[in-house]
Amino acid sequence: MIAEHPVIQVLIPLLGAPLCVLAARGVFAYWVALACSLASLFVATRLLTSVMATGPIVYELGGWAAPWGIEYRIGPLNSFVLLLVALLGALVMLAAKKSVDSEIPRERRHFFYAAMMLCQTGLLGITITGDAFNVFVFLEIAALSSYILIAMGHQRRALYASYQYLIMGTIGSTFILISIGLLYQMTGTLNMADLAARLPAVGDTRTVLISFAFFMVGVSLKMALFPLHMWLPNAYTYAPSAVSAFLAATATKVAVYVMIRFLFSIYGPAFAFEKIDVSQILGALALVGIVLMSAAAIFQTNVKRLLAYSSVAQIGYIVLGISFANVNGLTGGIVHLFNHGLMKGGLFLTVAAVVYRVGSSDLNAFRGLGRSMPITMFLFVLGGLGMIGVPLTVGFISKWYLILAAIETGHWLAVALVLLSSLLAVIYVWRVVEFAYFQPRDRSSDPVGEAPLSMLVPTAILVLATIVFGVSTEWTVGVARAAAVFLLGGHS
């Protein structure tokens, strides 16, 4: 059965979506979505173990062999990203029921779960496929469903946020499509491995250069690399809390994955890093983004928006790691891609719990929550320590590898700025801690209780995972290093 796993991975949520629509009103849609998310996590786990044990898995859709048909190709990098998406999909879905019940009107809930399933389909599909055009198709599935999900936020500004994301996201995917079209024009193929084999022969043409430029701008929009991040803070702030948690942990990470995949296994390191030297501009944008966005996070009065700005900064870390284009840098980038997904997912879920109990994600709403929601706030602090990069948390591991890579390549400015941004992270995490633990709750407001167990348990799993993988790093770093080595040497 393992032979069919690649397609089943995408098929489970794809089937889940229409089943949710058919389930219509009632709680059935939720259970369908939950069952699909858990099944998808199971498949992702099996795929990763199988890839780590026996090497890449290839699956030909419709029985058509590779350059003609679409193939799914799963290596160490994308099985790792698949696991991240499936894991977050399952944990967010476990926590989502109460939060969604309170934020989404009853008559729209089954559509909400259907859109969640489609979003998972898209993200898993982007990650699993070995066909460049297929990437675009799944990119659109993921993007369209996330516009829907964001627009379902209960404030009217959610519509504006969704529209803003729609415009920017559409420009991003159109640019990626143009780039793929130009590649197709030059090589006559859409299969990634085939593209990589044929591109060096035409690498000197202006068409390929322009396709590279379109791709880099398009994918940077998608992953909200500074300064193309303008859509992200609004989208994460006004989306329903469960959606913020899922998208913040997975959507931009998958876009980063697309960038890694195109840079290293289509255009190839020789073209991207030696001929054009994209590392200069990527590294510079990443560093400016890390510092400015961490600073911007300090001034936010809404915790969701604070976390959103911190997300843009954290994307900077991942891109910084990629820009070094050596094993340590890439390992740091890839491991941070996973680690940041865990941390941000956990943090946004604690905020979802607060929104569920208090009804707002404003900093003022956090007053006194250290006393009335002790476990939730404790989990927030643990997640926050990860964002800062305190030793024994996953944040430290990623930064360790980034700093190692920076020192290896002699980028001392990068070392200084990464450390500076960790200090900025202390400030923005502290602001929440101060409100939660050192400010009394308004006497006039209603007393609030601890978050329900259904939300606490998934959040706790995510947050504890950030500690576990911070202490015992063999597994995450091992997979990330295998992926980095594969990208730099094993392939192309």
Place this chain on the structure above:
Amino acid sequence: MRHHSILRAVTKFFLPYILLFALYTQFHGDYGPGGGFQAGVIFAAAIILYGLIFTPKLARRVVPYRAVYIFMALGILLYAGVGIATILLGGNYLDYNALNHHHPVHGQHLGILLVELGVGITVAAVVICIYYAFADRLES
């Protein structure tokens, strides 16, 4: 539109032919121009024409929201279901050859016919749904 007798009469006259042409485009897609997407849009166009001339309210009596949602989902399920059937019959996902082991070409015929039917159903339902969504806003 109550006073436009000619429009009303012509619409009534044309509707069955539009629907029939949709089905022709759907099932003749193997041999000529056409296929699920085009057929779905033509089918939906018939319903939309009916809604434009005889008010959206009446159109929703013909094709209620509930039916639209069900067909939207059924189309995808049919498409994906064909893929699952090919897996169960021992082929890869959507490998239509597996549908008929004795005559792979017949299997390809059957497979593409069913898959395109799924596309047609979903496209028709989605286009109708988009029209309803706009029409509802104008009415309220």
